[in-house]
Amino acid sequence: MSALSLLASRRPVPGVYVALVLTVVIGWLVVTLRGGTLFNQATIVSLLHVAAGLGLVAVGQTLVILGGSLDLSVAYVVSLSTLVAAETMTGDDAALLPGVLLALAAGAGVGLLNGLLIARARVNAFIATLGVGLLLKGYLDSNYDGPAGATSPGLVRTLGYQRAGPVPISFLLLLLVAAAVWLTLSRTRFGHHLVAVGGDPEVARLSGVRTGRVLVAAHVLCSLCAALAGVYLAARLGSGAPRVGTEGLYDLESIAAVVIGGTALAGGRGGVAGTVGGVLLLASVDAIFNQLQLDAFAKQVFRGVIIIAAVAVYARRAARKGRS
Amino acid sequence: MAGDTLSRRRPRLAAGGLLPILAILGVLLVLIAIRQPGFLQPASLMSFLGRSAPIILLAAGQFFVIVSGEFDLSVGSLVTAQVVIAARLIDGEPGRTWPVVALVLVSAAFVGLVNGLITTWLRVPSFITTLGMLLILVGAVYLWSDGSPKGALSEQFRRFGRRAVEDVPVLGRVPYALLVVLALAMLAMALMRSDFGHTLIAVGDNPRAAELSGVRVGRTRTIAFVLSGAAAGVAAILLGGYSGVSFQAGSGLEFSAITAVVLGGVALGGGRGSVAGAMLGALTLELLFALMNFSGVPGAVRPAVQGAIILLAVAVSARRSPSR
Numbered sequence: 001m002s003a004l005s006l007l008a009s010r011r012p013v014p015g016v017y018v019a020l021v022l023t024v025v026i027g028w029l030v031v032t033l034r035g036g037t038l039f040n041q042a043t044i045v046s047l048l049h050v051a052a053g054l055g056l057v058a059v060g061q062t063l064v065i066l067g068g069s070l071d072l073s074v075a076y077v078v079s080l081s082t083l084v085a086a087e088t089m090t091g092d093d094a095a096l097l098p099g100v101l102l103a104l105a106a107g108a109g110v111g112l113l114n115g116l117l118i119a120r121a122r123v124n125a126f127i128a129t130l131g132v133g134l135l136l137k138g139y140l141d142s143n144y145d146g147p148a149g150a151t152s153p154g155l156v157r158t159l160g161y162q163r164a165g166p167v168p169i170s171f172l173l174l175l176l177v178a179a180a181v182w183l184t185l186s187r188t189r190f191g192h193h194l195v196a197v198g199g200d201p202e203v204a205r206l207s208g209v210r211t212g213r214v215l216v217a218a219h220v221l222c223s224l225c226a227a228l229a230g231v232y233l234a235a236r237l238g239s240g241a242p243r244v245g246t247e248g249l250y251d252l253e254s255i256a257a258v259v260i261g262g263t264a265l266a267g268g269r270g271g272v273a274g275t276v277g278g279v280l281l282l283a284s285v286d287a288i289f290n291q292l293q294l295d296a297f298a299k300q301v302f303r304g305v306i307i308i309a310a311v312a313v314y315a316r317r318a319a320r321k322g323r324s
Numbered sequence: 325m326a327g328d329t330l331s332r333r334r335p336r337l338a339a340g341g342l343l344p345i346l347a348i349l350g351v352l353l354v355l356i357a358i359r360q361p362g363f364l365q366p367a368s369l370m371s372f373l374g375r376s377a378p379i380i381l382l383a384a385g386q387f388f389v390i391v392s393g394e395f396d397l398s399v400g401s402l403v404t405a406q407v408v409i410a411a412r413l414i415d416g417e418p419g420r421t422w423p424v425v426a427l428v429l430v431s432a433a434f435v436g437l438v439n440g441l442i443t444t445w446l447r448v449p450s451f452i453t454t455l456g457m458l459l460i461l462v463g464a465v466y467l468w469s470d471g472s473p474k475g476a477l478s479e480q481f482r483r484f485g486r487r488a489v490e491d492v493p494v495l496g497r498v499p500y501a502l503l504v505v506l507a508l509a510m511l512a513m514a515l516m517r518s519d520f521g522h523t524l525i526a527v528g529d530n531p532r533a534a535e536l537s538g539v540r541v542g543r544t545r546t547i548a549f550v551l552s553g554a555a556a557g558v559a560a561i562l563l564g565g566y567s568g569v570s571f572q573a574g575s576g577l578e579f580s581a582i583t584a585v586v587l588g589g590v591a592l593g594g595g596r597g598s599v600a601g602a603m604l605g606a607l608t609l610e611l612l613f614a615l616m617n618f619s620g621v622p623g624a625v626r627p628a629v630q631g632a633i634i635l636l637a638v639a640v641s642a643r644r645s646p647s648r
Contacts, residue, residue: 121639124592130579131635138628252455265449297471300463308448308456315447 015317016261016277019310023281027288036291043287044166049236051283052170053229055276057250058257059178060225062275065258066185067218068198068267069118069125074226074254076136077110078245081230083140086149086240093154100155100231107227108220110136115216133251144242151234160235170232174276177225181272194218198267226250257282260310281310341589341597345604348587348637352611360618366495374488374499375566376610378403378559380603381505382577383584384512385555387602388548390585393528393594394443394450396549398457399556399581402435403574405465406560408473411569415475425481429557435461436553440546450549458578466571473569485565501562508558512599524548528594583630584609587637 031038057074064071081103088099117128162169185191193214196204205211261278263270289299356363389396406428414420443450488497526534527544535541588605590597
């Protein structure tokens, strides 16, 4: 089992990167023909900022989906953690660290609840995380009408806006988190166990994996990633925003990115490298549409088509491989 | 062999599956009777049932898809799209009512067909197919109407959702919507007793076994999606009539429908449950909202209470059936 999963995580570049290159080339052609420029500093920076926010959530989502689970509560965790961070900091640099830690702790708490509901109370993941999401929505809706708190200026300056050349620090943070998750999946016992649980929970249990514990840990890590995305968004916006997660569609988009990245929705197959590719693909499409000054609604239509088409291509290839 | 014994056991399971939801329904009715004795008067009870008609229909449609082992996340946006499109096409002209009613039903079923074909032919997971469809429908309908709903529904169109058969002995006013639901509920239950119903459950229970015994799995699932789409079409007609035209007409209804189905004892993943249970689940959910209303629970807390109750209900039913 572990040899198999090792092989899986060392597969060559996932197909999503081919799609990414194609998308960027075609997008570049179309934008250039229309007399615009796709590759200037401003568009690349904004593309990477979009990718950083979505990417942090999607990397965490990869973990739970690999384990055969799912997290629909991430959007609310993102909103909640922007508020916890900003309200703890109240614009004071001295409270930066407590603010970040509290936000992460809040996220971890939600993840623990999700995990226990799914692994111990054996509630279906879809329903469990939907229910927890509704609980958080109720809390947020009844306590907040608009932005609250203030992010410490130090965090805004660094995580929010600082960059190395065209690459924002937040995107480097995403790469760092993705690399850590990649290492965890390919090198640690937890990673192998998680893939085994996603592949076949019963077989994993019979071979001595404590499936419940593995799933709970995956959910805690997933929510931690979502909380980190919230901290980044708080740094970006300068305050806590009670609806930033849901308005950004982080729940559905993160799942889309994971699946476009080649991770099977049923679990057990895939990896974090594909997810980063999926996130970059979605962010590039966004950037291209912005350059074409496409109507926001048309953008949404195209995005729906792209998500379905990308996954259809994957499914075809998987089916062909399965037959040969 | 195993499939054989399972199919012989299923009717009993399905019948037993109704007990929990009936118990919850009973408890809620008692609580409401204490809180608001007037609610159980025929007049208010009838109007409550009429109001609940759209969500009951959506739950029935969602049941077909879920019991066959898939998801339909597009129904809420489909309702919105149909209401907005109907209003613009009718534009207040009574003469256009019937053609538009026909168009709504046919096009809704067609969206279901597309969902089904993408899911079964292109092998895209239905979660992704219908999520993409959700984005496409919402984007397209906003795009088509330039960001705000145009036109108006004719009074003839609206009467399905808001008028009633007057002066019925004992009951008083019986809303058309209730009659529509009753008729379609009978049809749905008859359908589940027919060969198609047994095939549908077999497909959800074990698609591989069903395929090997000669069932056309793809076609069966596609029909389930068409039924879900058609149910959304009928729900759109009733909802448009009752509450009028807005972009929020159907928002969130997909999750309510899935919640209702799960509350009604239908297993996510397919193969277990009854359509009567799903519809009773929808009724229970609506009753719960009514109770919260009477108890003066602020609107913002609603989602939290809904979330908590869903989690509780599903956790309890998971405990009761330890084998799956």
